[in-house]
Amino acid sequence: MKQEKQRKLGCLILFGLLSATAWSESKDHAYTSESVSLGYRVYIDNCALCHGIEGNWIEGVDLSRAQFKTAVTDHDIKGVILEGAAEGRMPRFDLSDDELDGIISYIRIGFDPDGVAVKIGDPVHGATIFRGNGECSSCHRVSGHGPRTAPDLSHVGSNRTPGALSRTLLTPEKALLPINKTVTLVTTAEETFTGRRLNEDTYTVQIIDSTERLRSFKKSDLSLYEISNEPTHKPSELSDEEVADVIAYLLTLRSTR
Ligand code: HEC
Ligand code: HEC
Known part of the structure; x- marks a missing residue:
């Protein structure tokens, strides 16, 4: 029964990957560690x-x-490498397919030097962990499913490098982004709210509070506005292999714009 479920999930994700591939002629590479380090x-x-x-x-x-x-x-990048550019100011290179795929992976993961060392595992298994023993989906939303209290991860694969994902999971205190920090607000009417900022300008701040309600405040109505530097994430207790699988899954969560 469990296997059946896993198989179905696998098919779903494979389908997702395939349709992402079909979306543009740019073949979505599996950014394997080997390919990136090559x-x-x-x-x-x-x-x-x-x-x-x-x-x-x-x-x-x-x-x-x-x-x-x-x-x-x-595909265009490959063309530039194989044919050269700017009337020969960039020469043409005679590289193997593996070498070309590797360079493109390295470019596409954003040159993250840490990314080179990050192990990227099996995305299908990663998805199972995300919803299962990793308990990620109890806080995070993906493609319209799950709560809104933590950052929506639907496009995290487009926005973050493997290195950044690895830091979030293994050394969260080094990965906490300003927009993801937990905020505590106390109004002049002495009501307290904690939540996550969605937006902020000079005069107002919008948060999703801990009950998933969207709230907007004028800063002039607040007696306290505190931004915590304490990450919600604790270093992951998943095994190295499981972390590699989860990272692989997160990298498949890409916007198809
Ligand atoms: C001898 C210098 C030189 C080397 C070596 C070189 N490039 Fe370039 N590259 C250039 C120049 C100059 C341009 C800008 C071309 C222009 O102005 O149109 C460029 C442009 C590019 C572009 C953008 C092209 C476009 O039209 O969008 C890519 C991608 C690129 N290089 C990748 C690489 C890769 C990958 C390698 C190694 C395999 C490489 N280059 C090696 C000089 C070089
Ligand atoms: C208790 C709720 C909770 C759980 C469980 C949880 N997260 Fe998070 N996650 C958060 C919050 C809140 C943040 C915002 C940063 C912070 O507060 O640490 C975050 C941040 C992140 C980020 C960074 C997002 C960005 O914009 O870069 C990633 C990636 C992430 N989590 C992945 C995971 C994965 C994978 C799991 C499961 C292994 C997981 N989270 C489990 C609450 C949670």
Whole structure:
């Protein structure tokens, strides 16, 4: 029975991956650790001379931020590497498919040097852990399912590198982003709210409170507005393998814009 469930879930996710692939001709690479570390080596040997270790030496091109001149898809990047660019100022390279895939993985994970060392496991198993013993779905929302009290992870794979995901899970105190910090508000009427900021400007702040209600406050109506530096996450108690699987799953949660 459990296996049946897992199999169904596997199919669902595979389907998700396939439709993400179909969405553009840019083949969504499985960003395996092997591929990324191969890409890193090939990059250092062939590209860093002109593009710099951080990928931003060439005017108008920042490889680490996926900022190119004409290239859009992975297929385009391959074309640039194989054919050269700018009338030969970038020479053409004769690289194997594995090397090309590696470089593209390295570029697409945002040059995260930590990402090179992050183990990326099995996304299907990762999804099972996310909803099962990892208990992630008891706080996080994905594709419209789950509570709103913690950050929505529906697109986390597009926005975060493997290194950042790994830090969130293993050393959360180093990963806490300002927008994700828990806030405590006390109004001049002495009502207390805790929650997560959705938005803030000079005069107002909007939060999702601990009962999942959206609330908006004028800052002038608050007697206390405190932002906690204490992460909700504790270092994960999952095994290394399980963490690698969860990271692989999170990387599949991509926006298809
Ligand atoms: C000899 C210097 C040189 C080397 C080596 C080099 N590049 Fe470039 N690259 C350039 C220049 C110059 C441009 C800007 C082209 C332009 O202005 O249109 C560029 C542009 C690019 C672009 C953006 C192209 C576009 O049209 O959007 C990509 C992607 C790129 N390089 C990837 C790489 C990769 C990957 C490697 C290593 C395999 C590499 N480059 C090696 C000089 C180099
Ligand atoms: C008790 C509720 C809770 C549980 C359980 C939980 N999280 Fe979180 N998570 C949060 C909160 C709240 C934040 C915002 C940062 C913070 O407070 O630590 C967060 C932040 C994150 C982020 C960073 C989001 C970003 O914008 O970068 C990721 C990724 C994440 N969690 C993944 C997971 C995974 C994977 C699991 C399961 C292994 C999990 N979380 C379990 C509440 C939770």
